[in-house]
Amino acid sequence: MRILLSVALAATALTPSLADAQSAREVRHDRQEVRHDRAEVRRDMRRGDYREAREDRREAREDRRETREDWRDYRRTHGDVYRRGAYAAPRGGWRYRPVSVGYRFAPAYYSSRYWINDPWTYRLATPGAGLRWIRYGNDVILVNIRTGRVIQVHSAFFW
Numbered sequence: 766m767r768i769l770l771s772v773a774l775a776a777t778a779l780t781p782s783l784a785d786a787q788s789a790r791e792v793r794h795d796r797q798e799v800r801h802d803r804a805e806v807r808r809d810m811r812r813g814d815y816r817e818a819r820e821d822r823r824e825a826r827e828d829r830r831e832t833r834e835d836w837r838d839y840r841r842t843h844g845d846v847y848r849r850g851a852y853a854a855p856r857g858g859w860r861y862r863p864v865s866v867g868y869r870f871a872p873a874y875y876s877s878r879y880w881i882n883d884p885w886t887y888r889l890a891t892p893g894a895g896l897r898w899i900r901y902g903n904d905v906i907l908v909n910i911r912t913g914r915v916i917q918v919h920s921a922f923f924w
Contacts (some may be wrong), residue, residue, distance in 0.1 A: 795832040869912040
């Protein structure tokens, strides 16, 4: 009887892990589809096949929309992951101001203290060389750490 209970407990403990692994694979697949669609559009444009490029753009748009919906579903079902402590600004008298792509941060705002070291936990894309996801207030921002320029913004990311 004890062995049966132990096996049942182990099975229930492993089930959520398997479900998360499957959803991660699906997210990777969706991102690959989006990259493939973009490549098709570029290929069609080089060939001068504008009608096909228009259809491929439409398909790429639908795939991106689907990827965003998947991310929102993950965020909604894993809300505890997105609850973080209060933001501690680098300077006294700091006030939150929304930023957009192209904004330039002072180095203190994108120092290693504000880096998100595990972007996969939040289903964020892996940053490229010289880029980092940082926390700014309750936002998550992709910053070029050489220049301080904002590349991408996710507003109201944490709660």
